[in-house]
Amino acid sequence: MKKEYTFYFDETYHTRKITEKNKIFDLKDNVEFYVGCYIGSCEWDKIKNDIIKLENDYKEKQHIPTEAELKTKTLIKANQLPFGVCSLKDNTVDFYTKLLQILNGKVKIHLSILNKQEYLIKTVLPNCSWFENYGVNYKAFIYSFTKFVITHPHYKIIDILISKEKDRQKRRKIIRILEKHLDKISDIDKKHDEKMAVSTMINIFYNLPMHFNNNFPLPWDYSMSSMLFFGFIKELKLPVEKIYIDEEKNTVEATKKYFSNVEAIKSNENIQIRMCDWIVGLISRLILSYSQNYRTIPVEIDLSETIHILPNDFFKFTPETDKLMRLLYKVFILQQEGYWSTAGSIYNDGATEFYTFLRYKNFCEENNTPPTSDEFNIYLGEEQQYVFSQFI
Numbered sequence: 001m002k003k004e005y006t007f008y009f010d011e012t013y014h015t016r017k018i019t020e021k022n023k024i025f026d027l028k029d030n031v032e033f034y035v036g037c038y039i040g041s042c043e044w045d046k047i048k049n050d051i052i053k054l055e056n057d058y059k060e061k062q063h064i065p066t067e068a069e070l071k072t073k074t075l076i077k078a079n080q081l082p083f084g085v086c087s088l089k090d091n092t093v094d095f096y097t098k099l100l101q102i103l104n105g106k107v108k109i110h111l112s113i114l115n116k117q118e119y120l121i122k123t124v125l126p127n128c129s130w131f132e133n134y135g136v137n138y139k140a141f142i143y144s145f146t147k148f149v150i151t152h153p154h155y156k157i158i159d160i161l162i163s164k165e166k167d168r169q170k171r172r173k174i175i176r177i178l179e180k181h182l183d184k185i186s187d188i189d190k191k192h193d194e195k196m197a198v199s200t201m202i203n204i205f206y207n208l209p210m211h212f213n214n215n216f217p218l219p220w221d222y223s224m225s226s227m228l229f230f231g232f233i234k235e236l237k238l239p240v241e242k243i244y245i246d247e248e249k250n251t252v253e254a255t256k257k258y259f260s261n262v263e264a265i266k267s268n269e270n271i272q273i274r275m276c277d278w279i280v281g282l283i284s285r286l287i288l289s290y291s292q293n294y295r296t297i298p299v300e301i302d303l304s305e306t307i308h309i310l311p312n313d314f315f316k317f318t319p320e321t322d323k324l325m326r327l328l329y330k331v332f333i334l335q336q337e338g339y340w341s342t343a344g345s346i347y348n349d350g351a352t353e354f355y356t357f358l359r360y361k362n363f364c365e366e367n368n369t370p371p372t373s374d375e376f377n378i379y380l381g382e383e384q385q386y387v388f389s390q391f392i
Helices: 044-061 090-103 116-124 128-133 138-151 157-161 167-185 189-207 223-236 249-256 271-295 319-334 349-366 373-391
Strands: 005-012 017-021 024-026 033-041 108-115 240-246 262-265 342-344
Touching (some): 005 271, 017 116, 033 223, 033 271, 044 271, 090 271, 090 319, 108 116, 108 349, 116 138, 128 138, 138 157, 138 189, 138 373, 157 167, 223 249, 223 342, 240 271, 249 262, 271 349, 319 349, 342 349, 349 373
Parallel strands (some): 005 240, 108 342, 240 262
Antiparallel strands (some): 005 033, 017 024, 033 108
16 A cells, blocks of 8 residues: 655745736736645655754754744845856755755655746637637647747737737737748748747738637636646556645635645644745746846847857856755656656746756766856757657
8 A cells, every 4th residue: 555645835926816017917026937836755754853953953054033934035035046056155055955865765746837928828819729620739839929929028919919909900910020020030040940930820820810818817727736736646646645735725725626635734834835935946946047047138139140048157066056956856857757747838948948957967967078058058959849849
């Protein structure tokens, strides 16, 4: 008989409602993605005290009051990760290294990474069946269109989608933007794949009688994360004894649709919930660190032959950050057994960047070669092409 698992859950960059603020797409903290984190074990009795000791030791060293709750925002200050792991402070590196050593080989982790802009786009546009009835590969289209919207925010396509204009006017505006962009990149060799994608999107918007739904403000769909976690549990056939959710009524109710043994609990009363906050906080901030660097490409550079790559500062590892990277690789790649271990939106380049970085760093270590920006960019490009090819 399999031992039963108890899971704990926390989330970050949570937007309860996506709104139209002063005719500008409004997201909390201007972060385009949400991350939910379930961590489960059948050995909490063995590891709980180690986590409590780690927390107490950190508080003592940092002169944090014993009764204070240790949160991610204390471990990692806002905007503290301009260069990923390499920009973490020494005490934070030490904390997460010890935490991952405690968890390594003893827990199951599920991450749901959901793109809020894709969620909005899929809600505003017709559903999957409608597109496929017209012979359109829905996943490939949603990936391409969401990527275009996010990569080129200056076109303000989201504002068009959520406007009160008629369907025909919206389609015309989007087509004009796509055609204008296609003309700008027509002579750029490195934009071959993008030219193909933009041409396909133009044909779809031009030829299909598309209706745009107006659903603003748009409530967050709390069932997405719990549904993905349900797929993870079924895939690994894990017997679940109990699921504890950090106090969020909507998340608790959504999880109860898939599991009967769900209970809300306060983070200041439970070390495992705080541990989920530390883990989801680190992963989400690393994803944000990579994605922000790629999303802040000046238009004049993006519309040229220049290839944007991560700065060299992302690859200036110390022996301490090397050790942390090895543990991240073990816990989030080697230990992740299932297809559903990390799941989420169709467009999920942020997660791809994070996991590719871990794999690339491990490859360099195994082959005793220094990591470089240029080589990582090649790795990342190949991985993104592979992800897109799976939709086709």
